[in-house]
Amino acid sequence: MSGYDIHRGENPRIIFFFWIAMATTATLVLGLGWRQLIAAQKYEEIEKRQTERRVLKPGARGDIYDRKGNLLVGNRAHYSAVVYLDDLRREFREEYSKIIRAERAALKEAYQLTPLKEREDSQLTPDYNELQWVARQNVIQRYIDQINLITGRDDAVSTRTIIRHFNEQLLLPLPLVSDLKPDEYARLIEQVPVQSPIQIHTDTARYYPYGVAAAHTLGYVQKVNPDPDTIPNDGIKTYTFKSKIGKTGLERSFNDLLSGEIGAEIWRVDPLGFQDSLLDGKTPRQGENLITSIDIDLQMAAETALGERTGAAIALDVRTGEVLAIASHPSYDLNDLSPFIPRKTFGEINERGAWLNRTLQLSYPPGSTFKLLTSIAGMRHGTLTLQTEHDCQGVFRLGNRIFHCHARYGHGVVDEAAAIESSCNIFYYAEGLRMGIDVLSAEAKRFGLAERTGIEVPYETKRLVVPTKDWKRERVGSGWVPGDTVNTAIGQGFLLVTPLQMATFIASIARDETRTQPTLRALSYVEAQQVNHGGEPVGLTRKQRAELWEGMERVVGDGGTGRLVQIDGLRIAGKTGTADFRAHGKEVNLAWFVGFAPVENPQIAVAVMVEGTSSLDSYHGGSTAGPVAKDIFLEFIEHYPERAGFQIAR
Amino acid sequence: MAKLRLDRIKPLVALGAFLLAWWTIPTTVKSFLKASFSEFQAPAWVATSYLDDLENFWARRSHSKVELIEAGREVARAKSLYQFNSQRNETLENEIQRLEAILNLPSRREFRYEVARVVRRDLNAWWQQIVIRKGKDFDIPVGAAVVFSGGVVGRVVEVGAFTSRIELVTSPNFRMAANFEGDERPVVYQGLPQSGFGDPLGAVRDAPKDVIASTQIPLKLVSTRLGGTFPPGLMIGRVSWLEPGNTGIFQAGEVELDTRLLSLHEVAVLIPLYPIDLQDDVP
Numbered sequence: 001m002s003g004y005d006i007h008r009g010e011n012p013r014i015i016f017f018f019w020i021a022m023a024t025t026a027t028l029v030l031g032l033g034w035r036q037l038i039a040a041q042k043y044e045e046i047e048k049r050q051t052e053r054r055v056l057k058p059g060a061r062g063d064i065y066d067r068k069g070n071l072l073v074g075n076r077a078h079y080s081a082v083v084y085l086d087d088l089r090r091e092f093r094e095e096y097s098k099i100i101r102a103e104r105a106a107l108k109e110a111y112q113l114t115p116l117k118e119r120e121d122s123q124l125t126p127d128y129n130e131l132q133w134v135a136r137q138n139v140i141q142r143y144i145d146q147i148n149l150i151t152g153r154d155d156a157v158s159t160r161t162i163i164r165h166f167n168e169q170l171l172l173p174l175p176l177v178s179d180l181k182p183d184e185y186a187r188l189i190e191q192v193p194v195q196s197p198i199q200i201h202t203d204t205a206r207y208y209p210y211g212v213a214a215a216h217t218l219g220y221v222q223k224v225n226p227d228p229d230t231i232p233n234d235g236i237k238t239y240t241f242k243s244k245i246g247k248t249g250l251e252r253s254f255n256d257l258l259s260g261e262i263g264a265e266i267w268r269v270d271p272l273g274f275q276d277s278l279l280d281g282k283t284p285r286q287g288e289n290l291i292t293s294i295d296i297d298l299q300m301a302a303e304t305a306l307g308e309r310t311g312a313a314i315a316l317d318v319r320t321g322e323v324l325a326i327a328s329h330p331s332y333d334l335n336d337l338s339p340f341i342p343r344k345t346f347g348e349i350n351e352r353g354a355w356l357n358r359t360l361q362l363s364y365p366p367g368s369t370f371k372l373l374t375s376i377a378g379m380r381h382g383t384l385t386l387q388t389e390h391d392c393q394g395v396f397r398l399g400n401r402i403f404h405c406h407a408r409y410g411h412g413v414v415d416e417a418a419a420i421e422s423s424c425n426i427f428y429y430a431e432g433l434r435m436g437i438d439v440l441s442a443e444a445k446r447f448g449l450a451e452r453t454g455i456e457v458p459y460e461t462k463r464l465v466v467p468t469k470d471w472k473r474e475r476v477g478s479g480w481v482p483g484d485t486v487n488t489a490i491g492q493g494f495l496l497v498t499p500l501q502m503a504t505f506i507a508s509i510a511r512d513e514t515r516t517q518p519t520l521r522a523l524s525y526v527e528a529q530q531v532n533h534g535g536e537p538v539g540l541t542r543k544q545r546a547e548l549w550e551g552m553e554r555v556v557g558d559g560g561t562g563r564l565v566q567i568d569g570l571r572i573a574g575k576t577g578t579a580d581f582r583a584h585g586k587e588v589n590l591a592w593f594v595g596f597a598p599v600e601n602p603q604i605a606v607a608v609m610v611e612g613t614s615s616l617d618s619y620h621g622g623s624t625a626g627p628v629a630k631d632i633f634l635e636f637i638e639h640y641p642e643r644a645g646f647q648i649a650r
Numbered sequence: 651m652a653k654l655r656l657d658r659i660k661p662l663v664a665l666g667a668f669l670l671a672w673w674t675i676p677t678t679v680k681s682f683l684k685a686s687f688s689e690f691q692a693p694a695w696v697a698t699s700y701l702d703d704l705e706n707f708w709a710r711r712s713h714s715k716v717e718l719i720e721a722g723r724e725v726a727r728a729k730s731l732y733q734f735n736s737q738r739n740e741t742l743e744n745e746i747q748r749l750e751a752i753l754n755l756p757s758r759r760e761f762r763y764e765v766a767r768v769v770r771r772d773l774n775a776w777w778q779q780i781v782i783r784k785g786k787d788f789d790i791p792v793g794a795a796v797v798f799s800g801g802v803v804g805r806v807v808e809v810g811a812f813t814s815r816i817e818l819v820t821s822p823n824f825r826m827a828a829n830f831e832g833d834e835r836p837v838v839y840q841g842l843p844q845s846g847f848g849d850p851l852g853a854v855r856d857a858p859k860d861v862i863a864s865t866q867i868p869l870k871l872v873s874t875r876l877g878g879t880f881p882p883g884l885m886i887g888r889v890s891w892l893e894p895g896n897t898g899i900f901q902a903g904e905v906e907l908d909t910r911l912l913s914l915h916e917v918a919v920l921i922p923l924y925p926i927d928l929q930d931d932v933p
């Protein structure tokens with residue numbers, strides 16, 4: 001008789017319980033099966049979300065070089081002392097216990113001193129949450145004090161910073177001290193014990209070996225949180241180190257190229273969110289390098305020649321439109337803006353008006369340099385011939401208005417070449433009137449002076465004015481008068497162009513075309529052979545062009561307005577200009593020089609503009625802007641003697 | 651039977667009691683016990699080292715006169731060379747002081763040195779330390795730099811009454827700021843766990859990516875004055891290769907250290923003449 005035989009009494013109640021037990025077991029088995037086989041993936045995803053964290057680290061930005069391989073923008077080490085809060089958990093607990101004990105004792109004492117009637121139970125309960133933050137702050141501050149002792153700093157951490165870090169960036173290191181100087185970094189390396197939770201974190205910051213050189217063109221970067229689109233949307237909580245994006249200049253235009261590839265780490269975390277083990281990792285990768293067309297020697301020559309003055313200088317490769325030098329003053333040292341822009345530095349640069357890139361962000365009247373365009377327009381339209389002469393007596397009467405020449409007693413009888421050489425206003429007043437504003441404006445537009453150049457630097461101004469009758473009616477609200485035409489003919493009046501436009505203009509004349517597409521990218525040999533500037537031939541006969549160029553060469557001759565630009569052995573064609581301009585709330589001078597060299601085979605085109613900052617400044621194209629251009633030409637001869645037509649010194 | 655079992659667990663009970671007691675006693679007491687133990691051991695080490703010196707002395711007594719005369723000549727030659735170098739250093743020192751005066755530069759940190767015999771080597775994979783025969787009796791401070799003719803030896807980590815313990819440059823617990831010879835940018839040097847068979851090795855990290863090292867032209871890693879502990883230019887080791895680190899921008903590599911570090915007999919402790927002024931001193 002087996003042990004179960006005793007149940008053979010056929011008690012019907014036991015059958016009832018048997019079926020209940022069977023149903024319950026079946027439910028459990030089915031439930032288990034459903035969860036294990038069907039809903040397993042869902043639970044895996046939930047588990048992953050709860051236990052895994054992703055840390056994204058941006059890659060370093062690529063470097064920027066000049067055309068000869070000199071580093072213009074690189075990355076330097078940026079040191080900070082950090083601590084992973086996970087390493088401090090034991091200290092947090094100990095400090096918290098200590099504080100709690102002290103707080104309870106203090107409350108108890110206060111409670112006992114309180115009269116019986118005023119006693120409340122809550123008086124004996126400390127605010128545990130607040131004390132927890134106090135404990136954490138105390139521990140972290142102790143480490144900062146240790147750093148302060150070694151470095152001589154006086155840094156502190158706020159509870160708010162700690163709370164924010166705990167809530168938003170627990171897996172990332174908490175910066176204790178940022179932007180350590182090399183000696184502070186070295187002291188910490190030597191004096192903080194290897195076993196200390198303090199770690200010396202090395203990041204990158206932008207570094208500019210040439211400081212102020214081409215500051216506006218190269219641009220600077222800003223630290224930002226990464227684009228949310230770059231974060232995988234797989235439910236895993238992601239922490240990100242800040243990345244850098246270009247804010248201005250080439251850093252902005254070529255941001256995609258220069259930005260590094262983001263690296264990632266997947267961490268398993270414990271229930272409190274602290275890191276437990278590294279599951280997967282991918283190393284960040286540095287961005288691509290950019291090779292610019294800038295020649296740092298010419299750039300430094302332009303920067304040095306401009307010196308403390310306000311203005312702009314640009315040098316272009318006549319054939320390809322590559323920018324060899326592009327300087328805007330006042331400038332700023334880009335290193336002062338890295339790793340971040342201090343408020344004081346921002347204010348100081350703002351006060352000097354140095355944020356503005358004068359090569360392309362501001363437009364100015366071109367002054368007498370525009371007479372070259374008036375000449376071309378006249379010759380193409382047939383109003384100006386090789387025989388044309390005007391008698392300059394120093395004044396030009398137009399109705400009841402008198403227009404002056406800069407030579408008080410006049411230049412006498414001048415032809416086109418002589419008018420260019422002496423920059424005679426009277427000649428161009430008369431020629432402007434003869435051809436009319438429609439012809440003049442059309443020619444200026446044909447040379448692209450009403451359009452932005454499209455160079456790879458952002459924020460090129462839209463405020464470019466090549467006036468027409470319609471334009472004046474719309475914008476000024478009055479009709480066009482002959483006085484406007486004569487003013488326009490000598491580059492004054494409503495005309496507004498940028499120095500970069502004038503550089504492309506003079507390069508176009510040098511190539512006998514109407515357009516020059518400037519670029520800051522160094523072109524390969526093949527690209528340089530295939531450059532298409534998008535213009536058309538100027539349309540002058542050989543004799544007309546010779547007359548124009550002769551006048552320009554005479555400008556730099558012994559009797560010309562640009563004689564200070566003369567260089568022995570180098571034939572330079574140029575044009576000076578001096579314009580009146582209203583800036584800084586006052587009338588100031590603008591000094592211009594545009595030119596190219598060598599005349600027999602043009603290689604380099606230069607445009608220089610120097611802006612007066614006071615009504616007392618007496619600036620002239622030949623004496624103020626000319627020497628700046630001369631320094632650029634001299635540097636060109638030194639570094640490209642074969643292109644300048646000189647024998648290579650060996 | 652029950653009694654036998656109790657006997658068996660007695661050692662475990664004793665060990666547990668000892669650990670419990672060690673865990674509960676205050677840190678200050680532990681430090682005191684540790685220091686006392688070191689001080690207790692030190693005289694034995696010192697005595698052993700004196701005996702070694704005596705043994706060496708008697709060993710040298712057996713050398714022939716010819717050998718001694720030759721050795722004397724060698725010493726005379728070395729001495730004249732050192733005298734010449736000393737004079738040249740003095741001239742250079744004067745020149746530096748003159749230039750500092752012209753440029754209105756604050757002086758560099760100056761040191762006095764204490765030469766000390768090595769009495770004990772404590773070398774294993776986890777730490778690499780030596781004990782020298784000078785301590786508080788010669789005002790040796792904790793943290794002072796220790797050097798020898800081949801360059802950096804390490805840093806003083808513990809000072810007893812008559813002995814001091816030096817963390818060797820080969821030790822994983824040793825870290826210092828350094829730079830490559832001719833390059834001012836600081837990098838980090840740290841010792842590595844030593845295998846015990848090959849030459850001593852260290853690691854360098856945070857090297858700028860434009861620094862190139864090769865087996866044909868190894869780079870010299872030298873001390874930098876930026877850290878404030880070592881004078882500049884002392885040899886640490888040679889770096890034959892560097893590879894990109896995990897930041898993708900800096901490089902890391904191995905440093906081949908001087909093999910004599912593991913058999914040192916005499917070292918010099920550099921003691922700063924005045925405390926560092928964090929605000930005014932030239933780093």
